[in-house]
Amino acid sequence: EAGVVQSPRYKIIEKKQPVAFWCNPISGHNTLYWYLQNLGQGPELLIRYENEEAVDDSQLPKDRFSAERLKGVDSTLKIQPAELGDSAVYLCASSLRVADTQYFGPGTRLTVL
């Protein structure tokens, strides 16, 4: 069974540019999470989807970040415009249902210059 797939694995952009990350969760998993992980820190939740509904986006900086999960499967996280402080690893995870074990993708390492 394929795990959570994320792309790209690495992205380098200049500040003020837009960037998008894509996530394909494990087949059949209804819940999808986007996390941000800074060096030496644990993952911090940005947004959680249950099917196509964003049920927890309280930590998503909505002035520059947006996300969507069309048809309740794949998801895209976008930053526009990117700032230097956005440099981090962006992790996607999925679970069968909320409160079930989360399975993480490899992450996208973003560097903003």
Add this chain to the structure above:
Amino acid sequence: SQKIEQNSEALNIQEGKTATLTCNYTNYSPAYLQWYRQDPGRGPVFLLLIRENEKEKRKERLKVTFDTTLKQSLFHITASQPADSATYLCALALNTGGFKTIFGAGTRLFVKA
């Protein structure tokens, strides 16, 4: 304030010894607690889950204890091997008005041959 604390300093042990990692938390009442392993450049991988009404859980060389009075979990790896070298993350599952997982910053473990 609410926080999760894991040893910020790396833990260095000799192969064959038992590694013990600590997770302390304040002002949370988790429904359960999980431990994840994270290797460099990869997403976290689930290892063990222990519920609030459980004292101890084992899986092969891994053992987790959970003391809700002390607000502490201990994670043990017996007969440690160099392949166990990684960062270990503690995660609290909170179910208060909506489900949420909060991660600690992790402890880096190095096992020397």
